[in-house]
Amino acid sequence: MFKITRKLEYALIALRYIQGQSEDKVVSAKEISGVYRIPLQLLAKILQELSKHDILEATQGAHGGYKLKKSLDQMNLTALIKILEGPIGIMDCSIDTKCVQLDICNIRKPINRVNDAIISMFDNLTLSEITGI
Amino acid sequence: MFKITRKLEYALIALRYIQGQSEDKVVSAKEISGVYRIPLQLLAKILQELSKHDILEATQGAHGGYKLKKSLDQMNLTALIKILEGPIGIMDCSIDTKCVQLDICNIRKPINRVNDAIISMFDNLTLSEITGI
């Protein structure tokens, strides 16, 4: 309950690692997978998603890999979560509206306030603040 | 990802409902289950847990049910979550320490700060603020 997914953690670890390398070095999924013991195939898919969303730039073929495409202080945690996991929301009704309790729910408004507070916190958190400097 | 569990929502709905009834009325699980269309057995188990932790006071037998045992402004969301779901923590290492990445993790500290911010937010949120006045 209320946990960050592994997927997201792997993405952050990778982003921070890539950020720590020299500006124009392309870093392969294999390298990161080795250093942090992240399952290669899984990490690869994550990096591919980040690449598809213009956070990373991929180079194919031998000696290929990834490098940052946009500065990490230009993106917040909300954006990253949306890419990897879709819309954020601590309760169902904040995302879709199939909840049976919806019309009579007596906690919807207050829970929504909590939801907003968390999202706003994520909005104001740049990735560079998470990945250090 | 990052969602409140149904269990927690049902607990909050029930607490708010009981709070809305006249002070010394005992409210049965069946009544709440009926009003909010919450599966009876599931709700019953939740209320039993709350009762075991002195948040509700149970009356057994016919015409039995529950009433509040402590005022809701004397308990915060963190406490309720701990009762229903155990220790809070947005990443594994904030709870137990079996993560393979633990010793080399490059995002642990910053993620921990996020974790602390969320917990502190929950700490400062009394149940009465969620269940309304």
Add this chain to the structure above:
DNA sequence: ACATATACGACTTTTTTAGTCGTATATAAT
């Protein structure tokens, strides 16, 4: 005695998350 309610553990189902596999394609080096 009976109806109604809590108490509680075991169990099953459903949903979500995590991880794997297979195959295609791009590219550098030999």
Add this chain to the structure above:
DNA sequence: ATTATATACGACTAAAAAAGTCGTATATGT
């Protein structure tokens, strides 16, 4: 050209967590 290495991508399986059910015992008001 061939080989080795890497990304790209969809389908699949496995594992874990959450949601819900069942059965049975016990308490109590009528």
